[in-house]
Amino acid sequence: MSTSQYDIVVIGSGPAGATTARVAAEQGLRALLVDKRQELGAPVQCSGAVSRHALEEVGIQPADEFIHEAIYGFGIYDQDGSETIIDYRQLKPDEYGQGANKKPLGYVVDRRRFDRCLMTMAERAGVEVWLKTEGLGYVVNSSGSCTVQLRHFNKEISVEAKVLVGADGLQSQVGKWAGLHTHIKLTELASCLQFVVDQVETDGLLEIITGHEWAPGGYAWVFPKGYGYAEIGLGVIRTMTKENAQWHLDQFIQHSFFKTRFKNSRILEIQGGGVPLAAPLRTQYSDNLILVGDAARHVNPITGGGIHTALSGGRIAGQFLAKLIREGVAPTKENLAGYQEQWLEELGNKMWQLYKEKCQIFKTKNLKRRDAMLYQTMSSYFSPHSEYKKI
Amino acid sequence: MPKKEPVIFFIGWNACINCGACVAVCPQKAGFISPFDTIAVNTPCDIACMVCEDICPVSTITHEPAPKPA
Ligand SMILES: Cc1cc2nc3c(=O)[nH]c(=O)nc-3n(C[C@H](O)[C@H](O)[C@H](O)COP(=O)(O)OP(=O)(O)OC[C@H]3O[C@@H](n4cnc5c(N)ncnc54)[C@H](O)[C@@H]3O)c2cc1C
Numbered sequence: 001m002s003t004s005q006y007d008i009v010v011i012g013s014g015p016a017g018a019t020t021a022r023v024a025a026e027q028g029l030r031a032l033l034v035d036k037r038q039e040l041g042a043p044v045q046c047s048g049a050v051s052r053h054a055l056e057e058v059g060i061q062p063a064d065e066f067i068h069e070a071i072y073g074f075g076i077y078d079q080d081g082s083e084t085i086i087d088y089r090q091l092k093p094d095e096y097g098q099g100a101n102k103k104p105l106g107y108v109v110d111r112r113r114f115d116r117c118l119m120t121m122a123e124r125a126g127v128e129v130w131l132k133t134e135g136l137g138y139v140v141n142s143s144g145s146c147t148v149q150l151r152h153f154n155k156e157i158s159v160e161a162k163v164l165v166g167a168d169g170l171q172s173q174v175g176k177w178a179g180l181h182t183h184i185k186l187t188e189l190a191s192c193l194q195f196v197v198d199q200v201e202t203d204g205l206l207e208i209i210t211g212h213e214w215a216p217g218g219y220a221w222v223f224p225k226g227y228g229y230a231e232i233g234l235g236v237i238r239t240m241t242k243e244n245a246q247w248h249l250d251q252f253i254q255h256s257f258f259k260t261r262f263k264n265s266r267i268l269e270i271q272g273g274g275v276p277l278a279a280p281l282r283t284q285y286s287d288n289l290i291l292v293g294d295a296a297r298h299v300n301p302i303t304g305g306g307i308h309t310a311l312s313g314g315r316i317a318g319q320f321l322a323k324l325i326r327e328g329v330a331p332t333k334e335n336l337a338g339y340q341e342q343w344l345e346e347l348g349n350k351m352w353q354l355y356k357e358k359c360q361i362f363k364t365k366n367l368k369r370r371d372a373m374l375y376q377t378m379s380s381y382f383s384p385h386s387e388y389k390k391i
Numbered sequence: 392m393p394k395k396e397p398v399i400f401f402i403g404w405n406a407c408i409n410c411g412a413c414v415a416v417c418p419q420k421a422g423f424i425s426p427f428d429t430i431a432v433n434t435p436c437d438i439a440c441m442v443c444e445d446i447c448p449v450s451t452i453t454h455e456p457a458p459k460p461a
């Protein structure tokens with residue numbers, strides 16, 4: 001048993017947790033960041049697409065260490081292959097491209113290297129980081145702090161903190177410890193599978209293929225992955241199909257309008273996961289506790305993208321906690337509610353709007369009409385005029 | 392509705408891709424997890440909603456009735 005004291009203990013060193021801890025430490029808090037894995041980001045459960053803006057907003061320099069490939073736009077397809085190409089190299093040629101003084105719109109990152117880099121940034125900002133450390137539970141103390149139980153290389157350790165941050169991803173247990181309503185319905189969790197492949201050409205665009213035939217309830221994607229590799233994947237809502245994601249991915253590769261393009265593809269890696277196409281948690285805080293990132297369901301319910309929202313959520317959480325603790329405010333449920341208010345104002349209210357749009361699409365019974373709505377929404381979502389383009 | 396009979400889950404580890412989707416969708420209380428980050432495999436589940444089996448992208452979760460207490 002140890003009685004180390006921290007301002008905050010963060011469980012989970014993904015984009016959300018590492019950013020929360022770093023921002024808090026930069027503002028003077030004593031932070032402990034733990035992750036149960038031995039290598040962050042592995043096994044990979046993500047395609048790694050993230051905008052440049054999302055990185056810069058939280059002070060992350062795009063670096064070769066984690067970038068697989070630069071992205072310059074989007075290709076959105078309907079079920080039969082009609083396309084909307086949004087290529088910023090053509091839309092804004094002075095700004096976007098490979099030449100001098102030009103920049104990419106975003107990147108496909110390697111989550112193993114990316115998460116490691118974010119952890120390093122936190123470390124260098126003064127955060128204490130422990131890998132192979134699993135969060136087991138927490139209790140609120142009468143003194144106003146909380147005790148967090150951890151297991152580190154088989155040793156049980158207790159640490160004391162003013163606030164526990166649950167950044168433990170979609171499989172979050174921390175929210176359950178506090179009795180928060182974290183359960184996600186089968187109708188709102190996309191079952192995803194992706195292959196990293198060789199011999200599929202790409203052109204600096206994130207390609208998104210809509211249509212019930214290929215990915216009921218979700219969509220399929222083809223992302224450039226660097227070194228001439230690509231990522232082919234899809235997510236399905238299992239209440240909308242009898243078959244699993246693996247079956248749908250095989251169908252997509254062998255029978256879609258891209259079948260000739262995929263003909264010689266060779267599988268190099270197999271990855272998957274769950275993507276919530278759901279609303280953010282209604283309550284993301286409790287006594288001495290807040291949730292951030294996937295754990296709070298800070299995920300874009302239309303695209304399923306969660307790296308940007310995890311990073312931004314981490315920044316908001318880190319800043320909020322630094323101020324609260326510096327000012328000596330007690331971390332009670334009532335006082336931590338301000339974190340969620342801040343988050344809603346900066347990000348969350350737009351995510352609620354997106355959720356309503358998503359529901360509108362998927363409650364449409366007529367399949368043809370639903371497919372058309374999804375194609376239209378995706379196409380306008382990524383357009384330069386989209387009000388959501390920064391989420 | 393009659394209460395469901397408790398079940399024990401089995402994971403075909405050869406096909407499991409460690410994606411964590413089964414844990415994400417599971418309505419059980421905290422800690423219903425195996426050391427390999429899947430749903431628990433040696434603890435009876437009394438909810439038996441089977442959504443973990445549905446969400447699994449490679450359909451590698453199966454179940455049997457939990458042994459009755461002696
Ligand atoms: C197939 C797939 C493709 C995706 N593609 C994209 C994409 O292209 N772009 C995008 O923006 N988003 C994508 N996402 C979503 C994105 O991966 C997540 O939203 C993002 O990783 C959330 O970050 P996070 O920090 O909240 O959680 P995570 O990245 O999940 O990190 C959580 C961390 O907590 C640790 N942890 C969990 N429990 C404990 C515990 N008890 N004790 C200690 N540590 C613990 C885990 O080991 C993990 O390191 C994709 C998701 C999937 C499944």
Ligand code: SF4
Pocket residue numbers: 402406407408409410411412413414428429430446447448449450451452
């Ligand atoms: S959902 Fe299936 S593949 Fe994913 S971790 Fe669970 S058992 Fe393994």
